[in-house]
Amino acid sequence: MSKPLARRLTLALIVFSVLGALGWAIQQRLPDAPSARPSARESPPVPVEVAEIEQGPIEARRVFTGTLEAHAELEVAPKVSGRVEALSADLADAVARNEVVAMLDDAEYVQEVARAAADLAVAQASAVEAESLLEIAERELARIEKLQRRGVSSESQRDTAKAEQLAKQALVAVSRARVASAEADLEAARIRLGYTQVSAGWRGGGERRVVAERYVDEGEMVDANTPLLRIVELDPITAVFSVTERDYAQLASGQRASVSTDAYPAQRFAARIERIAPVFREATRQARVELRVDNPELRLKPGMFARATVVLDREAEATIVPEQSLTKRDGGTGVFLVDPDGRTAIWRPVRPGIRDGQRVQVLGEGIAGKVVVLGQQLLEDGSAIRIVSDTTASAR
Numbered sequence: 184m185s186k187p188l189a190r191r192l193t194l195a196l197i198v199f200s201v202l203g204a205l206g207w208a209i210q211q212r213l214p215d216a217p218s219a220r221p222s223a224r225e226s227p228p229v230p231v232e233v234a235e236i237e238q239g240p241i242e243a244r245r246v247f248t249g250t251l252e253a254h255a256e257l258e259v260a261p262k263v264s265g266r267v268e269a270l271s272a273d274l275a276d277a278v279a280r281n282e283v284v285a286m287l288d289d290a291e292y293v294q295e296v297a298r299a300a301a302d303l304a305v306a307q308a309s310a311v312e313a314e315s316l317l318e319i320a321e322r323e324l325a326r327i328e329k330l331q332r333r334g335v336s337s338e339s340q341r342d343t344a345k346a347e348q349l350a351k352q353a354l355v356a357v358s359r360a361r362v363a364s365a366e367a368d369l370e371a372a373r374i375r376l377g378y379t380q381v382s383a384g385w386r387g388g389g390e391r392r393v394v395a396e397r398y399v400d401e402g403e404m405v406d407a408n409t410p411l412l413r414i415v416e417l418d419p420i421t422a423v424f425s426v427t428e429r430d431y432a433q434l435a436s437g438q439r440a441s442v443s444t445d446a447y448p449a450q451r452f453a454a455r456i457e458r459i460a461p462v463f464r465e466a467t468r469q470a471r472v473e474l475r476v477d478n479p480e481l482r483l484k485p486g487m488f489a490r491a492t493v494v495l496d497r498e499a500e501a502t503i504v505p506e507q508s509l510t511k512r513d514g515g516t517g518v519f520l521v522d523p524d525g526r527t528a529i530w531r532p533v534r535p536g537i538r539d540g541q542r543v544q545v546l547g548e549g550i551a552g553k554v555v556v557l558g559q560q561l562l563e564d565g566s567a568i569r570i571v572s573d574t575t576a577s578a579r
Contacts (some may be wrong), residue, residue, distance in 0.1 A: 212268055213492055229571035231528070233521050235573075236551055237503035243496040243537040243542050245433075247472075249424025251444075251487045253415035254475070255388050255525050256395065262378040264406045265290070272383075276394045278414055285411050286392075289379040292372065299372040303365035310358035317351035324348045358422065381538055383414050392416045395485070415485060418478045422454060422489045425469035433495045434459055434472060440493040442476050444483065454491065471570045473540065496537055501544040505574075508554045509535065519555040519562050521570070530564035540576035 265287035295312070323345040329544040330336035396413040399405060421558040422442050426434060434456060441451040453476070474491055478481060483489075508518045517532040536544035555562065556574060 196343070215295060217488040220500045226567070228526070228561060228567040229528075229561045230556045230571045231519075231562070232572040233504050233569045233570055234508065234556045235552045236554050237542070239501065240497065240499050241501045241503055241539050241542060242494050242539050244431060244492050244539060245495050247424040247430075247493065248492045249422055249489050250485055251489050252421045252423050252474070253395070253417065253485045254419050254421050255385070255392075256413060256415040257385055258410040258413060259381060259383050259412045260408045261285070261287055261381045262407055263287065263375055263404060263547075265289070265291070265379060265404070265508050267401050267403050267411070269403060270397070270399075270411070271396075272394050272412060274394055274397050275283040275486055276392050278294065278383050279395060280390050281382050283382045285379050285381040287381070287405075289376055292379055293375040295372040296369065296376050299365065299369035303362065305368050306358065306361040310362050313351065313358040316354050317348070317482065320344070320348040320351040330375070344535040354361050379396070381411060383412070385414075388416050389418065393481070417481045417483070417485075419475050420455070420478045420483045422474040422476050422491050424474075424489075424491055425464075425467065427464070427469055427474055430486055431459075431463075431470055434493065438493055439493075440474055441481075441492050442474065443492070444487050446487060447482060450482075451492075452483065456493070490491055498537055498544060501537065502546070502550050503542050504533075504545050504550075504554050505539070505556050506541045506543045508556045508559070509533075509545075510559045517547075518550070519559045520550070521553040521555065521568070523552070525570060526567060528559070528562045528564070528566045528568050530562075 206445075211455070223313045242556045267285060268288050270284065271286075272278050272282075280286060322346070324341075325340045327336050327344040331338070331341050385392070391415075392414045394412055395415040398410050398412065406412070436456050436459060438456045440454040442454045442457060443451055454474040456472060458473040459473040504518055509516055510518060512530065515532050516535060517530055519528040520531055521527075522529055531547055531550060533545035533547035534549060536546055537545075555568070557572075562568070
């Protein structure tokens with residue numbers, strides 16, 4: 184190879200090397216191609232969880248705490264004093280209306296009846312004697328008047344006979360009054376004797392009640408009106424709780440409710456509001472509310488702690504969403520609905536209504552389909568979404 188040719192080849196190699204290095208440097212300085220990364224205006228879909236919007240009834244409930252009390256109770260006490268000879272009822276025993284539950288020593292009252300009967304017999308005998316004397320006086324008066332018409336008897340004799348007759352009439356009247364008094368004394372003695380048999384009598388309610396407490400034992404001396412037994416009516420039973428002014432206006436007699444207790448946590452007892460106090464206690468600023476609770480099996484007892492759930496409001500046909508779907512935007516409340524294509528969130532303003540636990544009634548237009556319950560904080564109207572979980576489907 185000649186020297187001129189070798190020089191040209193060497194020069195060409197140097198030129199190609201310089202051009203290659205320059206091209207590599209230029210390529211390093213150029214920005215990435217549009218296809219290498221996404222546009223700044225595009226954002227990825229927001230992952231969200233959704234739930235189905237319900238259509239159906241909803242109730243506003245409020246839970247109050249209180250205690251159970253007997254619907255009615257009475258303390259059985261004797262009307263006379265004496266020694267308790269027998270108690271036919273004891274704690275937890277069932278008692279029928281007008282059943283004799285205790286007997287007192289009646290010896291003294293039996294004697295009173297006998298004495299009153301004797302006094303009545305004396306009064307009746309005196310009355311018979313007075314009537315006989317009146318009969319004699321009337322016959323004597325008639326005889327004198329007959330003689331006077333014949334001119335045999337004087338006027339003074341007739342006046343004497345007439346006075347005697349009037350005296351005997353007065354004696355008869357007094358005797359009859361004494362008989363009536365003796366009869367009353369006898370009846371009173373018999374009533375006192377009857378009081379030695381102490382019965383449990385009440386008006387209204389059921390025919391049977393239960394002994395809640397016994398105060399005395401057999402053989403004890405008791406005075407009149409000393410309580411012997413406390414008898415209560417358990418079916419129905421009364422649940423009592425107090426309410427503040429805020430809740431007072433929402434309650435009314437006849438409202439449906441249910442009652443639960445720690446003793447039977449899984450059971451609900453049907454109830455309704457029976458009475459609402461017309462005044463508030465000054466010390467607590469609360470009013471007393473009484474519920475009538477059905478207790479046919481007598482499972483509920485006075486003194487138990489009770490929780491009363493009262494239905495304050497009810498809507499038969501409501502649009503219901505989960506409470507966690509409610510979102511605040513620009514000072515208003517609304518929800519994000521899922522577009523039918525399942526890829527877009529749509530903002531809808533709503534007005535919350537009745538709340539029932541985690542369920543809320545909403546009022547607004549076009550509220551149907553599915554609603555976003557998680558991830559809505561990152562959304563705006565028209566945002567792209569990606570559903571990662573459907574709580575409705577998982578619940579089913």
